[in-house]
Amino acid sequence: MFKRILVPFDGSKGGEHALLKAVELATLCGAEINVLTVYRHHSMLEASFSMVRAADPGSMDDAMRSHAREVAEHAKKLAIDAGAPTARAFVKAGQPARTIVRFATEHDCDLIVLGARGMGSVEGYLLGSVSHKVTGLAHMPVLVV
Amino acid sequence: MFKRILVPFDGSKGGEHALLKAVELATLCGAEINVLTVYRHHSMLEASFSMVRAADPGSMDDAMRSHAREVAEHAKKLAIDAGAPTARAFVKAGQPARTIVRFATEHDCDLIVLGARGMGSVEGYLLGSVSHKVTGLAHMPVLVV
Numbered sequence: 001m002f003k004r005i006l007v008p009f010d011g012s013k014g015g016e017h018a019l020l021k022a023v024e025l026a027t028l029c030g031a032e033i034n035v036l037t038v039y040r041h042h043s044m045l046e047a048s049f050s051m052v053r054a055a056d057p058g059s060m061d062d063a064m065r066s067h068a069r070e071v072a073e074h075a076k077k078l079a080i081d082a083g084a085p086t087a088r089a090f091v092k093a094g095q096p097a098r099t100i101v102r103f104a105t106e107h108d109c110d111l112i113v114l115g116a117r118g119m120g121s122v123e124g125y126l127l128g129s130v131s132h133k134v135t136g137l138a139h140m141p142v143l144v145v
Numbered sequence: 146m147f148k149r150i151l152v153p154f155d156g157s158k159g160g161e162h163a164l165l166k167a168v169e170l171a172t173l174c175g176a177e178i179n180v181l182t183v184y185r186h187h188s189m190l191e192a193s194f195s196m197v198r199a200a201d202p203g204s205m206d207d208a209m210r211s212h213a214r215e216v217a218e219h220a221k222k223l224a225i226d227a228g229a230p231t232a233r234a235f236v237k238a239g240q241p242a243r244t245i246v247r248f249a250t251e252h253d254c255d256l257i258v259l260g261a262r263g264m265g266s267v268e269g270y271l272l273g274s275v276s277h278k279v280t281g282l283a284h285m286p287v288l289v290v
Contacts, residue, residue, distance in 0.1 A: 001166075001169045001170065001173060021146075021286060024146045025146065028146060028173055028174070029173070131280070132277065132280070132281070135276070135277070135280060135289050136277070141166065141288055141289065141290045142288070142289045143286055143287070143288045143289075144280050144286065144287045144288075144289070145286045
């Protein structure tokens with residue numbers, strides 16, 4: 001019933017749990033897993049408000065992108081080890097929720113599987129978690145694990 | 146991968162869409178569908194703030210319960226017509242999100258499938274929709290369709 005499942009992955013334990021659930025579902029449906037790790041461009045970091053300018057902000061972006069790539073590749077490996085029929089790893093810079101939803105739309109993903117959500121407290125969940133924002137923005141089904 | 150799927154159903158078009166998605170998933174997993182329609186007890190209605198007391202508040206509850214029962218049975222029929230292996234209909238009074246999550250916990254549901262969510266606007270979604278609250282409260286996966 002699903003053909004391409006997007007799993008935003010930030011390297012957290014909750015993200016890993018969601019990834020394994022997504023793999024189960026992908027195996028059942030014969031779907032492709034797209035792992036996406038979103039990192040923030042240096043201009044989005046708090047340090048960018050500092051009066052002390054980084055000598056080379058570009059190298060910060062490089063370092064963040066390269067770490068994000070490691071995280072995404074780790075998730076891809078986890079997915080394949082868990083039996084995913086196909087898994088691909090992607091990396092994007094930007095505001096997490098909007099970047100995730102834009103990616104899902106552009107790549108024709110028909111499901112987004114997310115971890116990281118409130119643990120029994122609406123209040124915690126209300127505080128702008130990524131899963132909450134994605135669920136509000138996405139036009140495709142979202143599974144919060 | 147899922148054994149018992151809870152589909153809270155309010156009779157809306159979005160709810161029907163979610164129900165059909167749940168049936169697809171239930172068919173794939175051989176899961177049982179539990180439809181739940183939640184209605185509000187008369188004491189939770191705005192009219193209960195009125196100085197004019199209803200002569201018989203119990204009959205309001207009866208009417209609401211009986212309407213909720215019709216809605217739940219309609220959903221059960223839809224689910225069976227769509228090919229659900231097993232479908233059962235339930236009715237409960239209470240605050241929607243908390244009642245849904247309590248039911249899911251007590252009935253060992255391992256997935257909640259919900260319609261009715263923000264249509265591309267985080268702002269709309271932030272305004273306390275049921276699906277948003279359920280996602281924040283539930284300890285089992287929640288699929289927002």
